Amino acid sequence: MTMKFNYPNKTRTDFLKDVVLLLIARRLELGITQDELNHTLGVADRLVSKWECGVRTPTSFHLYCWADALESMITITANDNSPPSISDEMEKAVNDNILFNVHHFTKE
Secondary structure, three states, rough: OOOOOOOOOOOHHHHHHHHHHHHHHHHHHHHHHHHHHHHHOOOOOOOHHHHHHHOOOOOHHHHHHHHHHOEEEEEEEOOOOOOOOOOOOOOOEEEEOOEEEEEEEEOO
16 A cells, blocks of 8 residues: 655655755764764665665664764754744754754763
8 A cells, every 4th residue: 555645845855855964964073984874773784875865765763763873863843934043053954844953962
């Protein structure tokens, strides 16, 4: 059974592009290679590369683990459809209705 999702303003690719770009930037910021991240996540060789290039689509669980492995977490916060104010404390990717934040945390 195939379910069709018809949201006219955004596509699955738009969402993933925004979130994945934030995760790529965080991985580079931490100096972690794709191979190191593959090993940390316990996934197949080159899978992180495929996610980052858009060849494969990570599951929501993989996105959660990916962010966690990068000492970050993904949160979804509803907004009022007005443009968000830019904060130096977090990176943002915005679509019409949702604000995605990638928060960085440090382990004590």
